[in-house]
Amino acid sequence: MRTQVGIVGAGPAGLFLSHLLQRAGIDCVVIETRSRKYIEERVRAGVLEQESSDVLRQMGLGARMDREGLIHHGINLRFNERLHHIDFQDLVGKGVMVYGQHEVVKDLVQARLDSGAPLLFEVSDVAVDGLDTKTPTVRFTHQGQAQELVCDFIAGCDGFHGICRPAIPEGVLKTYERTYPFGWLGILAQAQPASEELIYSNHDNGFALLSMRSPELGRLYLQCDPEEDLANWPDARIWEELNLRLAGGKGLPEGPILQKGVTQMRSFVVEPMQYGRLLLAGDAAHIVPPTGAKGMNLAFADVRVMARALDAFYRDGRDDQLAAYSEVCLRRIWKAQRFSWFMTSLMHRFPDDSAFDRRRQLADLDYLTGSRAAMTSLAENYVGLPMEWALS
Structure with missing residues (x-):
């Protein structure tokens, strides 16, 4: 088998990337070790930033989301037995869409199957090699037959426990982690x-x-x-x-x-997010605590940067955006990590907190809910920072 981009993993990152590439006229094959039933029923968080839901609509993938999803214009913070509303619409003029990740996956799977593009479920024995060559390969078994998929690029969208990140030679990646x-x-x-x-x-x-x-x-x-x-x-x-x-x-x-x-x-990031012709995206490269509602949105942001870079490569023969892929993505990722850490630290009780720490935490909440500037900062991070397409 031969394709331009081999996509390992049919989660939100891999499936959304496949649609972006198809829209740009770039051939790709998606493979997934799990069954269609499993990925469509695996319940995960489901808050889409405004830009994420806007892009789904622009691509013709948002019809069911708009029928069944719930648009939220703010959130509530509760402490000291009182409820405080943070009005995103008033503060930044945007909102979020509450729509389960598995529902997003269902929509993306159905649209890909309707297009007739390759999407293979229940593959096994997946391995990638030749990553530092111009023809990296994905090997796997499908329906009892050994397969070899020769690619120009491989997109590692196979999650935290996938095979793509470990395939990068030891010493290349630097890991940042907090449990x-x-x-x-x-x-x-x-x-x-x-x-x-x-x-x-x-x-x-x-x-x-x-x-x-x-x-x-x-x-x-x-x-x-x-x-x-x-x-x-x-x-x-x-x-x-x-x-x-x-x-x-x-x-x-x-x-x-x-x-x-x-x-x-857990908070987790690897740098860089690429090696040779392998590009990592989504949970394969980073994990955030769900407190900030950033996981699926970061995956979408990664593959938007990746698809743009691949389009520049195939359309214009440029590789500068591919070379900058990690750096562009990581700027957004670390801002999302900061916000997720902030929300997690603000709202949770830590086992070793002293009485002083507890009073300080409550003071943080009191300040946040009493300051328009502080609420605006929370709102603009929660609804999603603008995409950064180029390095400043």
Whole structure:
């Protein structure tokens, strides 16, 4: 098999890249180790920055998002038993779209299959080599047959645990990582959300988040130990703690819990995001805590930079944008890491915090919600910073 760009991974990064390349007339093949059913049902966070949702619309991929997604013009911060609204529309004139990542994946998968472009599920034995040559290769097995895909470039969009990043020779990448001393116990509940917009709560017992997937489905989270045993959290205890942290014990709308799980909080970045003809994107290159709602948006930003660079290469014979790929992406990534760290530090209780630290944290929240300048800074980061196409 021969293609211009081999895309390893059919998550948001790989699928969105495939549409950007197809739009530019660049051939690509997407391969994925999981089944279509698995990737379409894997529940992840789902907040799209304004620019992310705008681009989906421009590409003709936003029809179902606009029918079923929820436009939010702000968020709520809760502390000291009081609710404070941050009005994005008033502060920066933008908003966000609440639309599950798995729903975005469904739309991208269906559009690619409808186009007839190659998208191979349930491949195995994936390996990449020849990365420092002009014809890097992706080898894999599909439907029992060994396959070799010869490419001009490989896009590593296969996530944190994928094979692309480890294929880069030892010593090339520098890793920056922080693991937080807590996790999120997340649930999907058949219950009407108690608020039309997200509630981030800082409580003496720890952080809580009220989010939603639809007017009938709530997505809620509790700060917990990263090694927490779900057996210690029966449904009744989860609702009791959610009520306490999010509503002062006054009673949230409750319903059957459809899913529950614990997610470890981590910040992770590798530099550079490229080696030879291999370009990394999304979780393969970086992870942010979900507190800042940046994961899928960063993946989209990466592949927009990548697609632009590949278009310049094929259309104009230029390789300067490819050479600058990492540097351009990392400027945005580190700003998103800073914001995600800020939101995580602002809203969570840390095990080693002193009484002084606790009072300082509450003072930070009091200042933020009382200062238009501080709220504007939060709003412009949350709705998404402008894309930086070139180095200043």
